Amino acid sequence: MKLQPESKKELLRIACGVSLCTAVMWVVFAALHLVGWVVFDYRVLLGGIIGALVAIGNFAGICFVVQKVIDEPDEKKRKAQLQISYNTRMLLQALWIIIAIAAPCFQAFAGVLPLLFPRVTIYYLQITGKYKPLTPPQEPVDIAVEDDPAPAEESAVQPRDEGGEQE
Template sequence: MKIQPAVKTETGKIALGTGIGVLVMFLVFFVLHMVVPQDAPFNLAVPFDYKVILGGICGFLVAVGNFFWMAITVQKVASMDDEKQARSTMGVSYRYRTLLQLLWVILAIVVPVFNLVAGIVPLFIPSLVIKLRGIISAGKGG
């Protein structure tokens, strides 16, 4: 199956938006790391180290990969004639994509080279990008 240009374009836009979101997350981590004292009570110091960077990069890859997989599935389903098979294909894709994200969350929690928060936050960014693009395009009348 050939990947349609719309899938490439939309995935690129999501990747760009998610990348910007991850960079903003890194900036927030850095600012909080500089502002919150290292000896904060209840161990609330905010780290900014390789774990944050690795978590953000891997979270970005999982988030964009999930969107791309969804877009490929939608492309495949759109070309199907059998509605029952199309629904089944979409359901299976959704299940596996959710399991992939759950696996990543578990890895981000268990594997000590990842920062938990930095690994999970990127999973929410594509949804925010889609909503922001919808709000912006509605404001333009398109």
């Protein structure tokens, strides 16, 4: 299945954002290594690369499944396919987190942190105005105080003067 141009564009944006965030993470690790707080070695690089690939793969999975499901006429099948896709993607991410923590060839934090970078990229795109979710156009509604459709009826009962004053 081929991705539609709009999906390719979004996937490329996410891939660039995740890559940039991963590079920034490596710079931060290197700076912290200089002051002696963390060790910056191949484990940080390897964890970051695979974590970024898992994050980008997750987003690509979303793109492919949504594009496939759009053509499905039966709503129950659509929901089932989306749910299966979601569960599978979450399971794969959980599996990566377990591997990144358990395997000695990965630095755990550097392996898990890139899973958050797609969201960071989306927030950045929204803040800068480069990404706006689709919203259906709405008719403008003019509401003014002067637009009173029907005046209120006057009370049939006259107010009584029963003040507390004595004459």
